[in-house]
Amino acid sequence: MVGLPGSGKSTVGRHLARKLGLAFVDSDNRIEQRLGCSIREFFELEGEQRFRDIEVDEIAALTQIAGCVLSTGGGSVLRAENREHLRGRCKVVYLRSSPDELYRRLRHDRNRPLLQVADPLTKLRDLYAERDPLYRETAHYVIETGRPSVAMLVNMIAMQLELAGHRMGTPSS
Helix, strand or coil: CECCCCCCHHHHHHHHHHHHCCEEEEHHHHHHHHHCCCHHHHHHHHCHHHHHHHHHHHHHHHCCCCCEEEECCCCHHHCHHHHHHHHHHCCCEEEECCHHHHHHHHCCCCCCHHHCCCCHHHHHHHHHHHHHHHHHHHCCEEEECCCCCHHHHHHHHHHHHHHCCCCCCCCCC
16 A cells, blocks of 8 residues: 555555455554654654665565555655565555545644644645655556545455456455
8 A cells, every 4th residue: 555644554454454354564563663663753863864764674574575465654655666666566556645635634643744844735735746656656556535435445446456356365254
């Protein structure tokens, strides 16, 4: 799963993994475990570039795990190595959300370091302009999040994968 912060990668990914009978892995959670602190704290202490260096190592390792649904951080596509590993080793779903939609979801969220700015909507628009082409380059499937429920998004993704002939784990009830 790739997409902007707040697009639903972790929520949809967790539900998709359950539906497909696969493990779920969140790269940001794995990185926080490795760091021993939150990504927000690490950004403040070490900066974004140092975080991206660690993220490259983690994505390289996580994309080698078979039989899982992987949710990536919103900026994971900024590094070419990550895009190559994701596209080459995984079936990538881009959860595409408009900046305005994301702003409605995230306007009260204080845990996303890149959105702790005076004008988060402008920041989301800037992130979208920068990252949308990279998400599209990386993704095998683009799913418009719009207003569908999580269950509907999961079913749309599962159907796309099935239509493309991708066999997954044993579906759970």
